[in-house]
Amino acid sequence: MTLKKYGFLATLALTAMLAACGDKEEAMESKQPAESSTSEVQTTAEEKIVTDQLGREVTVPGKIERVVTGGILPYFSTWYVATNSTKEIVGMHPNSYNAAKNSILAKISPDVLKAETSFIQNGEVNVEELMKVNPQLYVEIATDENSINKITEAGIPVVAVKAIDAAAAEPLATFNSWLTLTSQMAGTTERADRFLEEGKKVQAELDTKLKDVATQDKPRALILFMHNDKSITVGGKNFFGNQWLNATGAVDVAENDVQGKKEVNMEQIYAWNPDIIYITNFTETQPADLLENKVNGQDWSQIKAVQEGKVYKIPLGIYRWFPPSGDAPLMLKWMAQKNHPTQFDYKIEDEIKTYYKDFYEFDVTDEEIHSILNPSSDAAKY
Structure with missing residues (x-):
């Protein structure tokens, strides 16, 4: 696959996203961010250290094959944009899953629908159920300290991501920071650069x-x-x-x-x-x-x-176009x-x-375009 230089916006006023920490729809969009960090230090072929958006150094596998995403609802689509794959997304929040099920991504990369959702119970992470999914990495909204702490204590690396960069005057600032961090973890910077540009x-x-x-x-x-x-x-x-x-x-x-x-x-x-x-x-x-x-x-x-x-x-x-997304x-x-x-x-x-x-190297049909422009009410349910 030949990748051209392309990429995403970095000068708008979108302060990204629904913070699904606590109330599911909210967590993605309404939290105030601090600066995101994207520095990375390579350690060994088996692992690397990344600095998440809380400024914590997190050791992650050198090759990530099993990712679970929590209250940072749109993040699964960021992984796809950075990697051209969703097969690594083995678990996600039920609200994310519902959006995925009603999105064109389900046709472009149907692996996204294989993700487990049962580890979220009554709006909270059930660690015992999460362990059954066997994640190598958990991505959570930065404001959900409770989930970050208990998942980390269970021995699962947790990367915290801020829901919205309210300090930036650009709509894509948040998404760009996610994309940069994700591409560092996944080792796919060339694809991310296309979107940023x-x-x-x-x-x-x-x-x-x-x-x-x-x-x-x-x-x-x-x-x-x-x-x-x-x-x-x-x-x-x-x-x-x-x-x-x-x-x-x-x-x-x-x-x-x-x-x-x-x-x-x-x-x-x-x-x-x-x-x-x-x-x-x-x-x-x-x-x-x-x-x-x-x-x-x-x-x-x-x-x-x-x-x-x-x-x-x-x-x-x-994904939904209101918060950050590849679209x-x-x-x-x-x-x-x-x-x-x-x-x-x-x-x-x-x-x-x-x-x-x-x-996305996908030939979208006229019918699919109509669905994108006229999403059903079902896409908002969870």
Whole structure:
């Protein structure tokens, strides 16, 4: 396989990810990060030492063949991006598994569906069940100290990964740090470089087209993170959605009122009155639920975005596009086009087809592209 130089974005405002520590959907997206460390010291052919994102030196096998991923929900897809394989993923969080089952990755690399999930019980890691999976390496969200400690005490190397780089002004900063660390552990830096460079390229293209757009000409957008008839949770500053919006030429209506994510009421939604509403894949709500005013006790018909039909479900490709994923350059293109359709006049279906062929060596069908762009509510269940 010939690998070209490509890669991922390192200049956006995405502060990546759902922190599934405690509540499963959250853990990936709403934790505040510190700087990630990617230094590595080679020891022997049988093992190496990596510095994880808590600054701990962790000894890992020189050849990693059995990986389990916990509350850092999207991480399994990062492993695929870095290595072109999922056969090493022998266990993952049930919420991750559900996303994988409903993703195109299940077709590209069906080994991902062989992963065990039974070691997560009542939201916690059951060490006895985990030992049955026989992992060489466990990857956990950096904020879950309890899981990190008890798994380490069981003799399993644990690499801690931060869910979101809130300090960075780029949406891909978090994913890039994961990809770099993973490529060091797996010894696959050339593949990772392709993605990192592609990200930079796409962001530069967006920046060029958006540099002269005045703030008053940018759409005012809202990220609906979690939603049902009893609760409305939105994303704001220092959260993935805020970075995506900033990077693609939109104004985040919640930016000055919400740090991370926050539950709000309809009165607040009316006050913001966004031009566009984006719905994540961490909730079962679909655009039609708002557009057709189907939600009991909530009247969305008064909102400008609903009145103008500008309510969109964020896609799901090899993973959910809201947190960091290998499809991040596509997320940038998709959202930029929704925010500024006249300036970004490409056909997003063609962009997806080309990207999947170039980076995943996969010929995605028109039907599969439709599924990526219109993910089902099932993908949010766990």
